[in-house]
Amino acid sequence: MLFNSIHFFIFFIIVTLGYWSLGWSGRWRLLLFSSCYFYMIFKPEYLLILFFTIIIDYFAGIWLEKTEEKKRKWLLIISIISNVGILAFFKYYPFAFENIGNILGIFKVKNPLPIFDFILPIGLSFHTFQAMSYTIEVYRGNQKAEYHFGIYALYVMFYPQLVAGPIERPQNVLPQFHKTHEYDFEKVKSGLMMMAWGLFKKVVIADRLAMVVDYAYENPSEKTGFTLLIATFFYTFQIYCDFSGYSDIALGSAKVMGYDLMENFKTPYFSTSISEFWRRWHISLSTWFRDYLYIPLGGNRVAEWRRYFNQFLVFMISGLWHGAAWTFVIWGCLHGFYLIFAVLRDKYLPNLTLPKSFFGKSLNLVSTFILVMFAWVFFRAKNTTDAILILKKIVSFSFSQDFKSPLNSTEMWFSLILIGFLLWKEYRFFHIETTNTFKFYGLIFLFTLTIYFLGVFNTNQFIYFQF
Amino acid sequence: MVRFFLKRIIILILMFIWVQSFSLNIFLLMKEKGLFPDDYRYGDLYRLSYLKKFKGNLEKPVERKFKNHKEVNSNTNLYILGDSFTIEERINKNDFNVNQYKQVHWINNENIRLDKTKKNILLIETIERYFGERFSESVHNIELERNEVKPINPSPIRKMKYIGKIVNFLTTNFASEFQIIKNKISYFRNSQFPTSSNIEKRLEIILFSYDFILPIRELKASLNYEFFGRVEKQVLISKNLKHQFFYQEADSTNKYSSFYPVSQLDIDTYIGYLNETKKYYQQLGFSEVYLSIIPNRVSLLAPESGTYNHLIERIQNSPNLKMKNLDIFHIYQKNPEMYFSKSDTHWTPEGRNEWLKMVNSELEKLP
Numbered sequence: 087m088l089f090n091s092i093h094f095f096i097f098f099i100i101v102t103l104g105y106w107s108l109g110w111s112g113r114w115r116l117l118l119f120s121s122c123y124f125y126m127i128f129k130p131e132y133l134l135i136l137f138f139t140i141i142i143d144y145f146a147g148i149w150l151e152k153t154e155e156k157k158r159k160w161l162l163i164i165s166i167i168s169n170v171g172i173l174a175f176f177k178y179y180p181f182a183f184e185n186i187g188n189i190l191g192i193f194k195v196k197n198p199l200p201i202f203d204f205i206l207p208i209g210l211s212f213h214t215f216q217a218m219s220y221t222i223e224v225y226r227g228n229q230k231a232e233y234h235f236g237i238y239a240l241y242v243m244f245y246p247q248l249v250a251g252p253i254e255r256p257q258n259v260l261p262q263f264h265k266t267h268e269y270d271f272e273k274v275k276s277g278l279m280m281m282a283w284g285l286f287k288k289v290v291i292a293d294r295l296a297m298v299v300d301y302a303y304e305n306p307s308e309k310t311g312f313t314l315l316i317a318t319f320f321y322t323f324q325i326y327c328d329f330s331g332y333s334d335i336a337l338g339s340a341k342v343m344g345y346d347l348m349e350n351f352k353t354p355y356f357s358t359s360i361s362e363f364w365r366r367w368h369i370s371l372s373t374w375f376r377d378y379l380y381i382p383l384g385g386n387r388v389a390e391w392r393r394y395f396n397q398f399l400v401f402m403i404s405g406l407w408h409g410a411a412w413t414f415v416i417w418g419c420l421h422g423f424y425l426i427f428a429v430l431r432d433k434y435l436p437n438l439t440l441p442k443s444f445f446g447k448s449l450n451l452v453s454t455f456i457l458v459m460f461a462w463v464f465f466r467a468k469n470t471t472d473a474i475l476i477l478k479k480i481v482s483f484s485f486s487q488d489f490k491s492p493l494n495s496t497e498m499w500f501s502l503i504l505i506g507f508l509l510w511k512e513y514r515f516f517h518i519e520t521t522n523t524f525k526f527y528g529l530i531f532l533f534t535l536t537i538y539f540l541g542v543f544n545t546n547q548f549i550y551f552q553f
Numbered sequence: 554m555v556r557f558f559l560k561r562i563i564i565l566i567l568m569f570i571w572v573q574s575f576s577l578n579i580f581l582l583m584k585e586k587g588l589f590p591d592d593y594r595y596g597d598l599y600r601l602s603y604l605k606k607f608k609g610n611l612e613k614p615v616e617r618k619f620k621n622h623k624e625v626n627s628n629t630n631l632y633i634l635g636d637s638f639t640i641e642e643r644i645n646k647n648d649f650n651v652n653q654y655k656q657v658h659w660i661n662n663e664n665i666r667l668d669k670t671k672k673n674i675l676l677i678e679t680i681e682r683y684f685g686e687r688f689s690e691s692v693h694n695i696e697l698e699r700n701e702v703k704p705i706n707p708s709p710i711r712k713m714k715y716i717g718k719i720v721n722f723l724t725t726n727f728a729s730e731f732q733i734i735k736n737k738i739s740y741f742r743n744s745q746f747p748t749s750s751n752i753e754k755r756l757e758i759i760l761f762s763y764d765f766i767l768p769i770r771e772l773k774a775s776l777n778y779e780f781f782g783r784v785e786k787q788v789l790i791s792k793n794l795k796h797q798f799f800y801q802e803a804d805s806t807n808k809y810s811s812f813y814p815v816s817q818l819d820i821d822t823y824i825g826y827l828n829e830t831k832k833y834y835q836q837l838g839f840s841e842v843y844l845s846i847i848p849n850r851v852s853l854l855a856p857e858s859g860t861y862n863h864l865i866e867r868i869q870n871s872p873n874l875k876m877k878n879l880d881i882f883h884i885y886q887k888n889p890e891m892y893f894s895k896s897d898t899h900w901t902p903e904g905r906n907e908w909l910k911m912v913n914s915e916l917e918k919l920p
Binding site for chain 1: 561563749772
C-alpha cells in the first residue's frame with residue numbers, strides 16, 4: 087500500500103495503537119504480521135520470495151557465527167550469491183536478455199536464453215541489501231547472529247522501511263527490536279510531524295511537479311528546450327521530495343513506535359561538491375556501498391589510479407542498482423566521473439578550486455546543483471536516445487522559445503513558490519520543533535489542511551518503489 | 554482506564570471499517586443496509602469531479618408502466634444485451650409489454666433457454682463510446698443452454714458413478730444458476746478483487762461520501778478548478794463551461810471518444826459484425842434482432858468540441874446494415890439537455906421514457 091493513501095492511514099493507526107496496547111512479545115508479532123500484510127497487499131506472491139531470502143540469511147547468520155574460520159568465508163559467499171542471485175534474476179534478467187539478444191542479433195545468432203515474464207517484486211533491491219548487510223556484519227564479527235527467527239524476519243520486513251529503505255544496519259535496528267520501548271509523547275509528536283512533512287513533500291510538491299515532468303519527458307522530441315529545462319529543474323525537486331518524503335514518513339512512523347531509523351537525507355541540494363552531495367543524498371545506500379563494496383575493494387588504501395577505478399565502479403554499480411537500464415548506468419557513471427574530476431582538479435589544478443568565501447561557496451553550490459540536475463536527465467528519461475535529445479535541447483535553449491505545461495501560470499508560479507518554501511525550510515531548520523504541544527497541534531492541523539486542499543491525489547506511486 | 558478502553562474502541566472501529574473495505578461482500582452488504590451513503594446518488598460524473606455547479610439529484614425510477622400483468626402481451630419474450638443503461642435498477646420487466654424479460658450485461662456470458670412457442674426478440678443496446686470495442690468481433694454473449702448430457706466415463710470406483718450423476722443433474726437442471734454464479738465470480742474477480750486500489754476506493758466511499766463531507770470535497774474541487782484550471786482527470790469540461798463529460802467520450806486522443814477518427818473501413822467492419830451477429834442469433838431462434846446505440850453525452854451536448862466522427866449516424870444510415878435499428882439519437886438531438894443528466898453519464902427519467910416508448914412501440918408493431 088502507498089504511504090499517501092487512506093488505507094495506510096487506517097493501517098498505521100491500527101498497528102500503532104495495537105503496538106502500544108501490547109507487551110514485547112505481542113508487539114513483535116503484531117509488527118511482523120502487519121509487515122506481511124503491508125507487503126502482501128502489493129502482490130501476495132512477493133511474500134514467498136521475501137521469506138525465502140529471510141530463511142537463507144537467518145540460517146547463514148547462525149552458521150557463520152558457529153563455523154570455523156576457513157568455512158566462514160564460503161558461507162558468506164553462498165549467502166551473498168543467493169541474495170544477489172535472486173535480485174539479479176528478478177531485476178536484471180530482462181535487461182540481460184535484451185542486451186544479449188541485441189549483441190547476438192548483430193551476428194545473426196538467435197538468443198538462447200529463455201523468455202520469462204514476471205513482475206519485479208517491490209522493494210527487492212532494498213531488503214536484499216539490508217539482508218546482505220546482516221550477514222556481512224556477522225561475518226566481520228560486528229554483529230552477533232540473531233537466533234530469534236521472528237525478530238530477524240522483522241529486521242528484514244519492518245514495514246516502514248520494507249519497500250524503499252532506509253537500508254538499515256543490524257547494529258542499529260536489531261537491538262531496538264529486542265527492547266521494550268516506553269511510550270514517549272515527545273517521540274510520538276516528532277514522528278507524527280515527520281510524517282506530516284513527508285506527506286506534504288510528496289503530495290503537495292512532488293506530485294504537482296510530476297505533472298510538468300511527465301508531460302515534458304513523455305515526448306521530448308515535440309517539446310522545446312525551454313520546456314525541457316523547466317521540467318528537468320522540476321524533476322530535480324520532484325525526485326527529492328518524493329524520495330525524502332517517503333523516508334520521512336518511514337522514519338516518522340517508526341519513531342511513533344519508539345524506533346530510530348537512520349536519516350536518509352540531509353539537505354542534499356545545499357551541497358558544495360559532489361562528494362558532499364553523496365554524504366547527504368540517500369545516505370543509507372551510499373554508506374552501504376562504501377562499507378560493503380568500496381572498502382573491500384581497497385578503499386583509499388590502494389594506488390591512486392586504482393582508487394579512481396574503484397570509485398567509478400562503485401558509482402556504476404550504484405546506477406545499475408537503481409534500475410536495469412543503460413540510463414541508470416550512465417547516471418551512475420556520470421556521478422563517478424564528476425567525483426573523480428573534482429579530485430583531479432583539486433590535486434592538479436588547485437587554481438581552479440574556488441575560494442571558501444561566501445561567493446566561492448555559493449558558486450560551488452550552484453555548480454554542484456547544475457551537475458546533479460543534468461545527471462537527473464538520464465535518471466528520468468525513458469531511454470538514452472531521449473536523454474541525449476533532452477540534453478541537446480536544454481543546452482541550446484533560449485528564453486524566446488515556447489514554454490508549454492499542463493499547469494496554468496498560477497500553478498506554475500505556485501510550484502516555484504513551493505520549491506522556494508522547501509529550500510527555505512531545509513536551510514532554516516532540519517527538523518520541525520515539536521516540544522511546544524500547542525504549536526504541534528496547530529502545525530499538524532495546518533499540514534492536514536494544506537495536504538488535503540493543495541495535494542495532488544492521482545495515486546502516484548513513490549519513485550523509488552520501482553527499485 | 555479511559556485510555557485503555559479508548560485505544561481498543563478505536564482499533565475495533567477501524568478494523569470494522571477495514572473489513573468493509575477489504576471484503577467486497579461485506580462492503581455490498583453494508584451499502585445495502587445503508588451504513589454509508591450511495592456515492593452515486595448525485596451522479597457518476599459529480600462523483601468524479603465534485604464540482605458543485607454540476608451536482609444533481611438523481612431522480613428515483615418512475616412508476617413502471619406494465620406492472621399490471623393482466624394487460625401484458627403474452628406472446629413476446631424480450632432479451633436485452635446491454636450495459637449500465639439497461640441494468641435492473643434502471644430498466645426491468647415492468648417497463649415492457651412482454652411475457653418474459655431478461656437483461657444480460659456486456660461483461661457477462663449467459664446461457665438461456667428459448668421458448669420457441671413465443672416470439673423471442675433480442676435487443677442489443679450499447680453506449681456509443683464502447684460500440685467499436687463491442688463490435689470489433691461478432692457477439693456471442695448470449696448462447697443457448699446445451700441440453701445434451703456429456704457421458705460420464707464409468708469409473709472403477711463405485712462412488713464416482715453417483716458423484717458423476719449428481720454433477721450431471723446439477724449442471725443440467727441448474728445450468729443458468731451456475732452460469733450466474735460463474736458470471737458474478739468473474740465480474741468480481743475482474744473488477745472487485747481486494748487489491749490495494751480497490752480497498753482504497755472502498756475506504757473513500759465508506760469514510761468520505763457523507764453529505765456533511767461533500768462541501769469540503771467541493772471546496773477542494775473548486776480551488777483546483779478556479780485557481781489552477783484543473784479538474785479530476787476522468788472528467789472534461791466543455792469549452793462553454795456548461796457541461797462536464799466523462800473523459801473517455803470527450804478526449805479526442807481516446808479511442809472511445811466521439812472525436813476519435815473512425816475510418817470507413819472501421820464502419821464497414823462494424824457493419825459486417827453486426828450483420829453476422831444478427832444472422833447468428835436468428836439461427837439460434839430469435840425472431841428479430843434490434844440495435845440501439847445510446848449516444849455519448851458529448852455527441853449531443855457539445856459536438857463542436859472536436860471533429861465529431863458521426864459514428865452513430867454512419868452506422869444507422871449505412872445501406873449495408875441488415876440489423877433493425879432503433880434510432881434514439883435523433884429524438885435526443887431535439888432537446889439533449891432534457892434527456893441527459895448534468896451530473897451523470899446516463900439519461901434522465903425523460904430520456905429513459907423516450908427510449909422505452911420507442912422500444913415498446915417497435916414491439917407492438919411485431920406481427
